[in-house]
Amino acid sequence: MTTKGEVLVIDDDPDFCAAMQAILEADDFCVRCASQGAIGLRMMREKKPDLVFLDVIMRMPTEGVWVSEEIANDPELRDVPVIFLTSIVSSEYTGHFPTDRPLQARAFLDKPAPMAKILDLANRFAGAPTTPPTS
Amino acid sequence: MTSELPFETERVERIGWLIQLRWLAVLISAVAVAAARIAAPGALPFRALLYVVGFVALYNAGLSLYARSLPVETIGDRDTGSAIKLACVQIVLDLIALTALIHFSGGVENPMILFFVLHTTVANVLLPRQLGFVMAALAAVLLAGMAGMEYSGLVPHHHVPLLGEIELAREGWYVTGFVGMLIVTLGLVSYLTSSISARLRERDRALMKRHREVIAKSRELEEVNERLRAIDAERTRFLTLVTHELRAPINTIHTCIELALSGHAPPDKVHDILERVMRRTEEVSQLISDLLRLARAREEARRDEPLAAVHPAEVLRGVVDLMRAEAESKDLFLSVDVDPELRRVRANPERLKLVWTNLLSNAIKYTEPGGIVAVSIKQGNEYMVGAVRDTGIGISAEDQQSLFQEFFRAGNARDLCPIGTGVGLALVRRIVENLGGKVWVESEVGLGSKFSLLLPSEKE
Numbered sequence: 113m114t115t116k117g118e119v120l121v122i123d124d125d126p127d128f129c130a131a132m133q134a135i136l137e138a139d140d141f142c143v144r145c146a147s148q149g150a151i152g153l154r155m156m157r158e159k160k161p162d163l164v165f166l167d168v169i170m171r172m173p174t175e176g177v178w179v180s181e182e183i184a185n186d187p188e189l190r191d192v193p194v195i196f197l198t199s200i201v202s203s204e205y206t207g208h209f210p211t212d213r214p215l216q217a218r219a220f221l222d223k224p225a226p227m228a229k230i231l232d233l234a235n236r237f238a239g240a241p242t243t244p245p246t247s
Numbered sequence: 248m249t250s251e252l253p254f255e256t257e258r259v260e261r262i263g264w265l266i267q268l269r270w271l272a273v274l275i276s277a278v279a280v281a282a283a284r285i286a287a288p289g290a291l292p293f294r295a296l297l298y299v300v301g302f303v304a305l306y307n308a309g310l311s312l313y314a315r316s317l318p319v320e321t322i323g324d325r326d327t328g329s330a331i332k333l334a335c336v337q338i339v340l341d342l343i344a345l346t347a348l349i350h351f352s353g354g355v356e357n358p359m360i361l362f363f364v365l366h367t368t369v370a371n372v373l374l375p376r377q378l379g380f381v382m383a384a385l386a387a388v389l390l391a392g393m394a395g396m397e398y399s400g401l402v403p404h405h406h407v408p409l410l411g412e413i414e415l416a417r418e419g420w421y422v423t424g425f426v427g428m429l430i431v432t433l434g435l436v437s438y439l440t441s442s443i444s445a446r447l448r449e450r451d452r453a454l455m456k457r458h459r460e461v462i463a464k465s466r467e468l469e470e471v472n473e474r475l476r477a478i479d480a481e482r483t484r485f486l487t488l489v490t491h492e493l494r495a496p497i498n499t500i501h502t503c504i505e506l507a508l509s510g511h512a513p514p515d516k517v518h519d520i521l522e523r524v525m526r527r528t529e530e531v532s533q534l535i536s537d538l539l540r541l542a543r544a545r546e547e548a549r550r551d552e553p554l555a556a557v558h559p560a561e562v563l564r565g566v567v568d569l570m571r572a573e574a575e576s577k578d579l580f581l582s583v584d585v586d587p588e589l590r591r592v593r594a595n596p597e598r599l600k601l602v603w604t605n606l607l608s609n610a611i612k613y614t615e616p617g618g619i620v621a622v623s624i625k626q627g628n629e630y631m632v633g634a635v636r637d638t639g640i641g642i643s644a645e646d647q648q649s650l651f652q653e654f655f656r657a658g659n660a661r662d663l664c665p666i667g668t669g670v671g672l673a674l675v676r677r678i679v680e681n682l683g684g685k686v687w688v689e690s691e692v693g694l695g696s697k698f699s700l701l702l703p704s705e706k707e
Contacts, residue, residue, distance in 0.1 A: 126665045127523040128499040131506050134520055138512040147665070169491065171658065199494050223494075224501035227509055 117162030117238030118142040122152035122179060123197070124170040132165060132230070139231055141238065149179040156189055162238035165230075166217070168198035168209075177210060184216035193237040197230075199223040261373060262314055262333055269307045269341070276300045276348065283352075291405055292351050299347045306340050334373040338382050341366055346389040353407040354397045354416045355425055363390055367433045371440035379444075383437035387430045394426045488654045492534060492668070496527045503527075530666050537670035540601065541653065544677040547595075554593040554682070556705050559624055559631055560585040562596055566603040567622065570611060578616040584623040590704040592631050598678045602686075605671040606635040606698050613660055614639035614695075626704065630684070633700035641692040650688055651676040659692065 119141045121132045129145035136143045144161070146152035149170060156164070164183070168176035176196060183189045194217045200209065209215075219233055280296045314333060345366060349357050363386050370382035397404040397416045404416045415421045503520045506512055512520070567583050574581040592599075603622075610620040618638040625632045642650060646657035654669040661667070679686045683703045690696035 124661070124665070125495060125499050127496075127527055128502060130523060131499065131503045131520055134512040134516045135502075135506050138516070147662075171661070199491075199498055223498040224505070227502070227505050227511065 115242060116141045116235070117240060117242055118144070118159070119163045119165065119234055119238055120144050120146065120152060120155060120161040121165045122146045122149060122170075122176070123165070123167040124148065125167070128167075135227055135230060136234055139234070141234055142242075149175045149182075152179060153182055156183070156192065157186075160189065161192060162240075162242075163234060164192055164194045165197045165234075166194050168196055168200045174209065177215070180216040193218040195219045195221060195233055195237075197221045197223060197225060262330060262337070265337060265369070266307060266311050266314060269303065273300055273304045273307065276303070287408065290408055291353075295351045296348065299344055299351065302347075303340075303344045310337060331374060331378070334370075335378060335382075338366065338370045338373070339385065342382070342386050342389055346393050350393050350397070350402070351405055353410055354404055355394045355422055356407060356410045356415045360390070360429065363429065364432055364436055367436050368440050371437050372444050376441045376445050379437055379441040383433050387433050390429060390433075391426055394422050398422050485653060489538060492654050493531065496531050496534075500524050500527050500531075526666065530668070534668040534670065537668050537674060541670055541674050541677060544598070544674060544681060547598075548677065548681045552595060552681070554595055556591040557594045557596045557599055558589070558591050559594075559599060559633065559702065560589055562599045563603050563622065563624065563633075566600055566607060570604070570607050573608075574611050574620060577611060577614070579611060579614055580619045581611075582619070582621045584621070586623075586625045588626045589624055589631065590626055590707055592682070592702045592704055594682050594702065598682075602675050602678050602700070605675045606700070609671060610635050610637035610639060610696070610698075612664060613637070618695075627701075629704060630701045631704050633702070634697055635700075636695065636697045638695040641694050642688065642690040642696055643692050647688055647690060651686070 116139070119136050121129050121136075121143060123129050123132070123145070124147050126145075126147065129147070133143045133145060144155060146155050152164070152166075155161075166176045166179055168174060170176065172178070176198060180194050180196070183192060183194055196215070196217045196219070199222065218237065221229060221233070277297075277300050280293055280300060283291060284293045310333070342363075345359075345362055349360055349362075352359070367383045367386050370386075371379035373379075374382065393402075394416070396402045398419065404414065406414050406416070415425075503524045507517045507520055507524075563583065563585070567581065571581060607620070607622065614620060614637045619636075620638075621634075621636045623634050623636075625634075640659050640663060642657050643659070646655075646659075649655045650657065651672050653673040655673075656667055656669040676686050679700060679702065685701045686698065688696060688698050
């Protein structure tokens with residue numbers, strides 16, 4: 113079976129991760145999840161994904177912003193598209209968002225995002241079929 | 248804001264003016280003496296007059312230096328300050344100098360004698376009433392003494408030819424009448440001036456008192472305002488946190504339900520997702536209950552909730568009975584040690600139960616199977632000392648700082664148990680502090696934690 117690209121979901125909510133995994137796997141994506149920014153970065157360095165869905169408010173109010181900047185500053189990872197998937201816009205933490213530098217993300221989805229939109233973006237950035245995993 | 252009375256500041260200012268005026272008087276006197284010497288050489292004891300003028304200049308220089316060194320803060324609102332002493336010294340010296348000047352320049356014949364009235368007025372404006380009278384009396388004594396001694400010949404009379412041929416200072420009736428009238432004038436001036444002065448001072452003091460009250464009141468209001476602002480900021484911060492904590496599970500539930508409804512995922516996945524939804528709704532419900540309890544605890548802190556004498560061990564036993572099954576299911580050893588001398592505490596039993604429940608359920612939740620949870624209550628002199636110890640995952644020193652804040656969850660606690668409200672310990676602290684007690688934690692990562700609790704005991 114051919115699968116589409118590999119998607120990494122970085123979100124501290126395990127249930128949300130599970131839902132994202134179910135949504136994306138049903139559409140033939142290969143999905144991994146990380147519950148913290150630092151863990152997500154480590155997983156990306158171990159195996160580079162095709163796309164990252166990134167939460168913003170995790171243990172720190174703007175942890176996701178830090179992760180996106182780490183990705184942008186890493187020559188190995190900077191071409192991985194990052195999509196913010198967060199409720200920060202409608203939350204009172206909006207003020208924590210940096211305004212002095214561009215956000216390192218290709219798209220921005222407000223939680224709860226429609227499934228169709230999630231799949232649309234995933235297909236756009238990581239929809240190309242890849243060779244199936246050998247294991 | 249300065250604390251001195253305006254009147255006192257004024258007194259210092261007026262003393263300053265007096266010193267300036269005296270320099271002017273010294274200058275005019277010196278010029279007058281010099282002019283008189285040219286106009287009528289030998290008529291008056293010019294050397295003596297110059298000595299007097301020199302004496303005035305000398306003490307004025309001294310006063311000027313002293314007044315400059317006078318710290319305004321030492322001037323209190325009572326009439327015993329340095330300013331009054333300085334004013335007294337000046338007036339006494341001025342009266343003596345005036346008497347000497349007049350004596351050497353014609354005595355009672357010299358119209359400058361009217362300056363005694365001026366000095367008395369100044370004394371009564373500057374000084375408290377009794378001192379004003381004393382100065383008026385001194386002026387009267389000096390005036391009468393000079394006139395009497397010149398009349399009787401005890402001291403020489405220096406006649407000024409310019410003032411007329413007749414030596415009035417030797418005319419008994421004139422001297423008596425004129426000096427008597429002058430003394431009566433001094434008395435009246437003293438009485439009138441000091442009356443007006445005293446009334447003004449009284450009004451000034453009342454005004455100052457009012458002024459101080461207004462300042463104190465406005466400071467009080469400022470403090471209240473500050474406190475309200477802090478409460479408001481705290482409430483906003485709390486609301487921010489609450490909305491985020493409520494929104495997160497709702498967003499997840501929304502995404503999960505959308506997935507389930509879409510038919511996009513296989514049925515086994517959907518089943519798992521729906522189970523998660525159910526757990527999350529329980530979490531939201533738990534969070535809302537915790538928030539309500541927290542709100543109630545905050546409200547109680549404001550209202551001084553009536554408390555009853557409660558036996559803490561009874562409440563603890565009730566909680567332990569409920570928790571034992573949970574501990575055993577995790578294969579934890581749960582021990583309870585209660586001091587037989589334990590006295591009662593003033594508390595609301597429901598709230599106390601919540602404290603024990605939260606501390607115990609945390610200990611059970613964050614201790615790996617096979618571990619130990621030990622609860623103890625000991626009786627101190629004035630306090631009951633409770634402790635919940637566990638051999639659980641422990642809390643890092645950094646996380647201990649924020650542990651009792653609303654919605655805070657330690658990093659390793661999130662790892663072990665991702666779902667949790669982070670309200671329990673905040674609630675514990677709020678309740679314990681409402682009861683006049685204290686709660687704190689000692690912990691080491693990997694070794695375990697000890698939550699200690701002090702509550703004021705009833706006197707038996």
